[in-house]
Amino acid sequence: KNEVEQSPQNLTAQEGEFITINCSYSVGISALHWLQQHPGGGIVSLFMLSSGKKKHGRLIATINIQEKHSSLHITASHPRDSAVYICAVLMDSNYQLIWGAGTKLIIKP
Amino acid sequence: DAGVIQSPRHEVTEMGQEVTLRCKPISGHDYLFWYRQTMMRGLELLIYFNNNVPIDDSGMPEDRFSAKMPNASFSTLKIQPSEPRDSAVYFCASSFRLAGGTEQFFGPGTRLTVL
Numbered sequence A: 001k002n003e004v005e006q007s008p009q010n011l012t013a014q015e016g017e018f019i020t021i022n023c024s025y026s027v028g029i030s031a032l033h034w035l036q037q038h039p040g041g042g043i044v045s046l047f048m049l050s051s052g053k054k055k056h057g058r059l060i061a062t063i064n065i066q067e068k069h070s071s072l073h074i075t076a077s078h079p080r081d082s083a084v085y086i087c088a089v090l091m092d093s094n095y096q097l098i099w100g101a102g103t104k105l106i107i108k109p
Numbered sequence B: 001d002a003g004v005i006q007s008p009r010h011e012v013t014e015m016g017q018e019v020t021l022r023c024k025p026i027s028g029h030d031y032l033f034w035y036r037q038t039m040m041r042g043l044e045l046l047i048y049f050n051n052n053v054p055i056d057d058s059g060m061p062e063d064r065f066s067a068k069m070p071n072a073s074f075s076t077l078k079i080q081p082s083e084p085r086d087s088a089v090y091f092c093a094s095s096f097r098l099a100g101g102t103e104q105f106f107g108p109g110t111r112l113t114v115l
Helices: none
Strands: A004-007 A010-014 A019-025 A029-037 A043-049 A052-056 A059-064 A069-074 A083-091 A097-099 A103-108 B005-007 B010-013 B019-024 B031-038 B042-050 B053-056 B065-071 B074-079 B088-095 B110-114
Touching: A004 A083, A010 A019, A019 A029, A019 A083, A019 A103, A029 A069, A043 A052, A043 A059, A043 A069, A069 A083, A097 B042, B005 B088, B010 B019, B019 B088, B019 B110, B031 B074, B042 B065, B042 B074, B053 B065, B074 B088
Parallel strands: A010 A103, B010 B110
Antiparallel strands: A004 A019, A019 A069, A029 A043, A029 A083, A052 A059, A059 A069, A083 A097, A083 A103, B005 B019, B019 B074, B031 B042, B031 B088, B042 B053, B065 B074, B088 B110
């Protein structure tokens, strides 16, 4: 079993829809990252959080430490949101980053 | 700040050749990470440095891979000799302090193709 599980693996939605991507982990962590990778390959850090909720524009990230679960939400989705979204956790034991497999999101106009 | 800078952006080489990838972290960051991304294995941490000192190189696949950080503003990842299975995108990232309070900032990556 992978230590970081993301769901869904693939998601196709229409422009304007509310998007939710989930991340569950099984190890003790000090922080969780959400990253975005565009088709060109570059990786952008969206959020790093260790508790609660963060918001940046149309993006919202939440984490429940007790449940070992995080969600990334996109409101009013747009085709330019099409990318792979990756969840990565920073282990509290050795500071290793463990990556999820990513969620490929396609937003159709 | 220009962010993390990597060069070259693309590298095509023949099997057996030496490949050197370069990274300039964000000024003031004291941690530097090298990652490799492949379709089969996703993102893997190869090695990371703190204050120019290698801390954990357990992700380095084999002795053909070596990484150095001669100063706070420059790091290299070298593959010698290169093999086709080394073809991947190599990312460099930097951060200020490693504990849960900071993010890693990624470079644009170097796409390596070994023929």
